[in-house]
Amino acid sequence: xxxxxxxxxxxxxxxKEKRLNKLAKNMLKKNPELEKNLRKLDASADDVLKQxxxxx
Amino acid sequence: MADLREQxxxxxxxxxxxxxxxxxxxxxxxxxKATQEINRLNVERVKxxxxxxxxxxxxxxxxxxxSLEKQILNIKKSVLGAANKELGLDKQIKVLREGAxxxxxxxxxxxxxxxxxxxxxxSGSMDLEAVLSKIATEDFGIMNKMANDxxxxxxxxxxxxxxxxxxAQAQQKINDFRDRISEASALLSSPKAMGVAALGLAAKIAxxxxxxxxxxxxxxxxxxxxxARLAGNMAAAGAAAKVVGGNSQEAExxxxxxxxxxxxxxxxxxxxxxxxxxxxxxxxxxxxNAAKLLKSMDAISTASIETNLNLISTVGELARAxxxxxxxxxxxxxxxxELFAKFGKDGGKNIGLAAIQAAKLGVNxxxxxxxxxSLLDFESSITNEMEAEVLLGKNLNLDKARQLSLAGxxxxxxxxxxKNVGSExxxxxxxxxxxxxxxxxxxxxxxxxxxxxxxxxxxxxxQKDQAKTQKKQMDMQHAMMITMAGMQGIQTVLLALEMGKNxxxxxxxxxxxxxxxxxxxxxxxxxxxxxxxxxxxxxxVALAAIASMFALGKTAMGFExxxxxxxxxxxxxxxxxxxxxxxxxxVVLNAAQQSNVAGAIGGAGGAMIDNTALIKTTNQLLxxxxxxxxxxxxxxxxxxxxx
Numbered sequence: 001x002x003x004x005x006x007x008x009x010x011x012x013x014x015x016k017e018k019r020l021n022k023l024a025k026n027m028l029k030k031n032p033e034l035e036k037n038l039r040k041l042d043a044s045a046d047d048v049l050k051q052x053x054x055x056x
Numbered sequence: 057m058a059d060l061r062e063q064x065x066x067x068x069x070x071x072x073x074x075x076x077x078x079x080x081x082x083x084x085x086x087x088x089k090a091t092q093e094i095n096r097l098n099v100e101r102v103k104x105x106x107x108x109x110x111x112x113x114x115x116x117x118x119x120x121x122x123s124l125e126k127q128i129l130n131i132k133k134s135v136l137g138a139a140n141k142e143l144g145l146d147k148q149i150k151v152l153r154e155g156a157x158x159x160x161x162x163x164x165x166x167x168x169x170x171x172x173x174x175x176x177x178x179s180g181s182m183d184l185e186a187v188l189s190k191i192a193t194e195d196f197g198i199m200n201k202m203a204n205d206x207x208x209x210x211x212x213x214x215x216x217x218x219x220x221x222x223x224a225q226a227q228q229k230i231n232d233f234r235d236r237i238s239e240a241s242a243l244l245s246s247p248k249a250m251g252v253a254a255l256g257l258a259a260k261i262a263x264x265x266x267x268x269x270x271x272x273x274x275x276x277x278x279x280x281x282x283x284a285r286l287a288g289n290m291a292a293a294g295a296a297a298k299v300v301g302g303n304s305q306e307a308e309x310x311x312x313x314x315x316x317x318x319x320x321x322x323x324x325x326x327x328x329x330x331x332x333x334x335x336x337x338x339x340x341x342x343x344x345n346a347a348k349l350l351k352s353m354d355a356i357s358t359a360s361i362e363t364n365l366n367l368i369s370t371v372g373e374l375a376r377a378x379x380x381x382x383x384x385x386x387x388x389x390x391x392x393x394e395l396f397a398k399f400g401k402d403g404g405k406n407i408g409l410a411a412i413q414a415a416k417l418g419v420n421x422x423x424x425x426x427x428x429x430s431l432l433d434f435e436s437s438i439t440n441e442m443e444a445e446v447l448l449g450k451n452l453n454l455d456k457a458r459q460l461s462l463a464g465x466x467x468x469x470x471x472x473x474x475k476n477v478g479s480e481x482x483x484x485x486x487x488x489x490x491x492x493x494x495x496x497x498x499x500x501x502x503x504x505x506x507x508x509x510x511x512x513x514x515x516x517x518x519q520k521d522q523a524k525t526q527k528k529q530m531d532m533q534h535a536m537m538i539t540m541a542g543m544q545g546i547q548t549v550l551l552a553l554e555m556g557k558n559x560x561x562x563x564x565x566x567x568x569x570x571x572x573x574x575x576x577x578x579x580x581x582x583x584x585x586x587x588x589x590x591x592x593x594x595x596x597v598a599l600a601a602i603a604s605m606f607a608l609g610k611t612a613m614g615f616e617x618x619x620x621x622x623x624x625x626x627x628x629x630x631x632x633x634x635x636x637x638x639x640x641x642x643v644v645l646n647a648a649q650q651s652n653v654a655g656a657i658g659g660a661g662g663a664m665i666d667n668t669a670l671i672k673t674t675n676q677l678l679x680x681x682x683x684x685x686x687x688x689x690x691x692x693x694x695x696x697x698x699x
Binding site: 006008009012015016017019020021023024025027028031033034035036037038039040041042043044045046047048049051052053055 | 136138140141142145151155160198206212216223226230233
């Protein structure tokens, strides 16, 4: 296994990240509903976060 | 006295009791101490147990935290995570961290349940059905709405799970690839590992070499030193054959065969072995045949082995160029040493060329040698020739063939034979007796004769193909010429437009020219595109269509070259009228009115013309012409590739 600070590891991490970002952008572009749903999910998470702050 | 004894006994008894009491007291003290120690140890044990419990709890908590962080990392490194990042959304991750940090066990449990759900969705391992099932069976508490929103996301985006899964797998494959590369680079950079590998390789090479050396010594009876040298040369030949994608065993057999054929070790040098290995690898000749062939060639010339090897390479390349298998030709050459001895010339080059020709005709060198020998048996050959002439009812002339046989020109001999045999149609028209007589006169059997005729047919087909290709090239040149002529035609039209501009009397006329030109230019492109499906012939068709359009445009619109309007082209009369198509705002002036306008502007009496529209039209036409040329170039390229 490549060491986490090695050049090889960083190269592959960058590659994967680029792939992911490209795919994510593409999916968001092709599926407008996805963005809507993700924003809805984030709003719900925000509500939960507020409730969690009240606990303890 | 008795009392005194009694008193002494009592005193002794009391003393004993005292000692017992003292001992008892000591025991009691020890017991007390032991009890105290036990109590202390119990307290200590409780304390340690408590510490252990705390440590366990901490470890469990840390494990939980690590596990959650790992889940968060997995979610972030998914497409879903990337999409959230792209949109700047991070609340879900915050919820997971906040929820897991709470003391309330129920909240922590719900957070973990939601983290599992989100991780499953992000990795593509949980689809909508699985998510709904989880929502139905597990309590997500305050995170229930988030779970439902997640289900909605999957529902509203078709194939999301599939895409997430595919990408997760792709990411895993990249990781595997990275790890493999990293392992390899670790091996390469590790002197210890490389040392072990190198040692293993060296041991294998040494074992193979020793084994090969022993084999040579066993089969050739050479000394240990010569065997080692030969084994080295064989290894070099094998390596050379492998370099060109050949069989190393055949190359090694060739070196061994060379020693056997020549009966001397001196012929085998490193250079010869390497070249031999390359030839066996490149042309597929067997090791034994390569050695035999070299011996045959050596017997008829004074050339060195290196020269003969070069000649073999030349024959192999020629065979390839003629479209026959080099291995077949070279093995055929090697198969008949007698032929070499009898007819070989120029180091065997004539045999090589003959073998190529024989392979092309579908026969082998043994057949060709049979023909030559039969023809050189003059008496029988002439008798057979005359018999065949009588049976076939046509003259045969085998004198030239005999001459070529005598000269050892087998390539020419085969061509001469074919001349006498005639075409396949002629051969097919012969009856069995005629075929047998012809075959006998040529010193071959009917089957070989039929093969030769069929082989000749293939050659004829090749010639036909060549002729077809030449015709295609001529067609292309013709099309190019027509295109060039067409381009000149278009240039003429442009020139005419330019002249029209110069001689137009009014601005409106120039505008009409521009309008007609623009519409024609717009139509030229599709014509080239449409005509391109006709191949080279489409170009002249397209050009003809364009020319017709220009002609039609000119006549249909009543377009004139300029000057004063006249019905019959002669001097305009006062009663001459022609139709005109004008756009709103245009004004038609007669000669006198124009003169007045010109005078008012202060010019030298010439009309003022707006050239802009005409230049635009000219540019449009040129653009379309360029497109046409590009289409033609593309088609020419495709045509060249197909031919």
